[in-house]
Every structure is written in structure tokens, then in C-alpha cells.
Amino acid sequence: MLNVNCRTRRGLALLTDQWTLLTIVAMRHEKKRFSQLQALIEGISKKMLTQTLRKLERDGLVKRVIYPVIPPMVEYSLTPLGRTLIEPIYALRDWSDQYIEQVEQARSDYDQQDRNSLQEEIIALVQQRTSE
Incomplete structure (x- = not known):
């Protein structure tokens, strides 16, 4: 864990901020829209939620689905990896x-x-x- 290239250390780096953990917990049961997540996670700003969701999507922990409707609808859910x-x-x-x-x-x-x-x-x- 103390080595900079250790798998555990790299894994911990994924989760070390409070918003990541709270965002994962907020999606634990079902998919959520951005506004639902922001309402559930007290204190998170739109900017921070956007950054957190992008990071989680990049890491393969969250899936984002954009529906082709007007107005646009986007839902977020945990991937099987995120559920672990x-x-x-x-x-x-x-x-x-x-x-x-x-x-x-x-x-x-x-x-x-x-x-x-x-x-x-x-x-x-x-x-x-x-x-x-």
C-alpha cells in the first residue's frame, strides 16, 4: 500500500474524496437523474457533482444514458464494477x-x-x- 504503484493505493485514490463515496451510495438502488442526485447528496454543488459523475464514468463505475427526448434526459447508474x-x-x-x-x-x-x-x-x- 505504501508503494506509489501499488494496486491498493491506486484503488484508494479512486475513492478518497467524500463526494465519490456519497454519489455511489446515492445510486446504490436504482438509476438517478442529475437533479435527484443533487437533492439526495446534501451540500454538493452542481459543479462538484458534474465532476464526480464524469470521474466515476471515466473509471467505469457509473454508466450515463442520454435519452433522445426534448428536453434531454440523462440517467446515471452504477455499473457492475461500481456495485462492488x-x-x-x-x-x-x-x-x-x-x-x-x-x-x-x-x-x-x-x-x-x-x-x-x-x-x-x-x-x-x-x-x-x-x-x-
Whole structure:
């Protein structure tokens, strides 16, 4: 995994942004139109959704179908390859459900310790200057 050319590392590079995972999850059951995906994925901009869908299509994880109607209709769905990612994504979801509060607490403890250390350093510097 640590080698730049490792298969695992290249695979992880496909999925390292939050929008990719969320877009895959949004299509897990059925095909979706762009507006449906944008409504499902809170916080994603049109530009980011467009970029994410293009990337997923390029990687063979999403199929885009354009229907010859007026106005044009486009639907997106997971390919069989894209569907293979659902289980690992759900494993990450399950891990998050079980452990994210511990991570957030550790982060909070670390930040508090960092603030306390900074305050102690400031107090020591002030005391040093006043005693000179």
C-alpha cells in the first residue's frame, strides 16, 4: 500500500474524496437523474457533482444514458464494477457508526491539551519577562 504503484493505493485514490463515496451510495438502488442526485447528496454543488459523475464514468463505475427526448434526459447508474464498492463503503459506514464519537473525543482532548500547553507557555513567558 505504501508503494506509489501499488494496486491498493491506486484503488484508494479512486475513492478518497467524500463526494465519490456519497454519489455511489446515492445510486446504490436504482438509476438517478442529475437533479435527484443533487437533492439526495446534501451540500454538493452542481459543479462538484458534474465532476464526480464524469470521474466515476471515466473509471467505469457509473454508466450515463442520454435519452433522445426534448428536453434531454440523462440517467446515471452504477455499473457492475461500481456495485462492488457498496459493501466496502458500508463497512466504512459501520466503522464510523461504532467509532466516530471516540475519534471526535480524542480530537477534542488533543485540541484541549494543545490549548492548555499554549496557555502554560504564555504564562511562563510572561512570568519570565516580569521577573527580569
